[in-house]
Amino acid sequence: MGNVYRKQGRNDEAQVVYEQLIKEKPHLLVAKINLAFLLYERNKNNPRVRSLAEAVMQRLDPKTAPAGLPIAALANRLSPHAPEAHLLMGLVHANANQDADAMNQFVKALQLREEYPDAHYQLGLALARQNQFDRAAVHLQRTLQLNPHHPRAQKFLDLIRQQQQ
Numbered sequence: 001m002g003n004v005y006r007k008q009g010r011n012d013e014a015q016v017v018y019e020q021l022i023k024e025k026p027h028l029l030v031a032k033i034n035l036a037f038l039l040y041e042r043n044k045n046n047p048r049v050r051s052l053a054e055a056v057m058q059r060l061d062p063k064t065a066p067a068g069l070p071i072a073a074l075a076n077r078l079s080p081h082a083p084e085a086h087l088l089m090g091l092v093h094a095n096a097n098q099d100a101d102a103m104n105q106f107v108k109a110l111q112l113r114e115e116y117p118d119a120h121y122q123l124g125l126a127l128a129r130q131n132q133f134d135r136a137a138v139h140l141q142r143t144l145q146l147n148p149h150h151p152r153a154q155k156f157l158d159l160i161r162q163q164q165q
Helices: 001-006 011-024 027-045 047-057 065-077 083-095 100-114 117-127 133-146 153-164
Strands: none
Touching: 011 027, 083 100, 083 117, 083 133, 100 117, 117 133, 117 153, 133 153
16 A cells, blocks of 8 residues: 555655554565655655765666665675575566566575575566466465465465466
8 A cells, every 4th residue: 555655646644554564564575665765765855865875876786776775775785695685686676677687686585595485475476577477376386385474475376377367
C-alpha cells in the first residue's frame, strides 16, 4: 500500500505505512528499502543529504547511483562477500527496471548463501518479469521451502501457475 500512496504523491501516508510495516516486521527488507528511497527523495535538497549523496556517488556505478543511492550506499559499506550487499544491489537494479543486472546480483547472493529465501524470492520475481515462468516458479518454491510463512511468495507462485495454464 505504501508504494501505491507513493505513486499517487501521498508521501506522508506512504511513510506511515512503511514505518508501521517496519515496526511490525523489523526483518522486512523491502519496507526499509522503500522508506530509504522515500526519505532520500524527500530530503535530497538538504545540503547534508546532498553532500553525502555526492560522496557516495563518487564510489558507485553511475548507471545505478541516482535511483538507488540509499541502498547502494548501504551495500557499498558491506563486504563484497556479503550476500546482503548483492541482494540490495539487485533491488536497486530491479527498481530501475534493469532485470538482467538485478538477476545477476540475486544469483551472486545465492552463490554466497544458497539458502537465502529473500534472494530466491527476488530472483523469482525478476524471472517472472522476463516471462521465464518455469524458472521463476522454482525460485518461489524454494523461497517457501526455506520460509513457509513468506508473506508474498505463495501469492506470486499462484499467479505464475495461472500464467502457465
